[in-house]
Amino acid sequence: MRYSSQVKPISYLKANAAEVLLLLAEERQPMVITQNGEAKAVIQDVASYEETQETLALLKVLALGNHDIEAGKVKPVADVVARLRAKAGK
Known part of the structure; x- marks a missing residue:
């Protein structure tokens, strides 16, 4: 996935917050927010x-x-099956 097309400065986010939220919901792609030319945050729907x-929990x-x-x-x-059957029979 390329994030380069979804990089916006924080000023864009401030000026277009509602539009950004709609875009995030429609495209379901994260957006990288920059401040002073550096990536500072990633936002997503x-x-x-x-x-x-x-996915991370799984x-x-x-x-x-x-590990076990x-x-x-x-x-x-x-x-394990025998133990479970024994418990179910109690």
Whole structure:
């Protein structure tokens, strides 16, 4: 994804806030905001932000699972299934 077409100075954001929000919602692309010629912030629509957070949460769960595997914290699936069935039968 190229962000170069979505780079705007902070003065543009100040002068066109409503238009920027509409554009973000329609295009679902983040916008880089600059101040004194340097990138200072990235803004995006709420739906995209929520999707990003959900994706990061899933990646964290996967990373934790991989860490457990590497640490040897695993059990055979047959043992886990038997334990779950035993609990369900109580």
